Amino acid sequence: MAKFLIVEARFYDHLNDMLVAGAKAAIQAAGHKAEVLTVPGALEIPGAIALADQSGDFDGYVAIGVVIRGETYHFEIVAGESARGVMALTMDGLAIGNGILTVENEEQALVRADPAQKDKGGEAAKAALALLALREKYA
Numbered sequence: 001m002a003k004f005l006i007v008e009a010r011f012y013d014h015l016n017d018m019l020v021a022g023a024k025a026a027i028q029a030a031g032h033k034a035e036v037l038t039v040p041g042a043l044e045i046p047g048a049i050a051l052a053d054q055s056g057d058f059d060g061y062v063a064i065g066v067v068i069r070g071e072t073y074h075f076e077i078v079a080g081e082s083a084r085g086v087m088a089l090t091m092d093g094l095a096i097g098n099g100i101l102t103v104e105n106e107e108q109a110l111v112r113a114d115p116a117q118k119d120k121g122g123e124a125a126k127a128a129l130a131l132l133a134l135r136e137k138y139a
Helices: 013-029 041-055 074-093 106-113 121-137
Strands: 001-010 033-039 060-068 096-103
Touching: 001 013, 001 121, 013 033, 013 060, 013 096, 013 121, 033 041, 033 060, 033 074, 033 121, 041 060, 041 074, 060 074, 060 106, 060 121, 074 096, 096 106, 096 121, 106 121
Parallel strands: 001 033, 001 060, 060 096
Antiparallel strands: none
């Protein structure tokens, strides 16, 4: 049984609740355990994963957050840099599923977060599970 850490940038509570529920359900359906860690924003997710990985307590990670485009360039920075940070850790061999939604509006986020619709939290967890399986196969 593997242990996963779901790292969530809790900014939009109702959306995060759905994403985390989808991720937990996918991990539990695969017979594994999950723990949730909350960080202030999406930019902090990669750093939190890197710090948590130093403990050796987790086999994989799921990044959860919602970044909605606003009126400033901040959206591009947060969306791009959080994805870059997660990808860099993945390239270092960590099993991470990226469930950080980057959307134009809340309506798009609701469809993607809802486990009964696009279930992006569940999909991110399944990606982490797949990467963990690959790491175990090739390590």
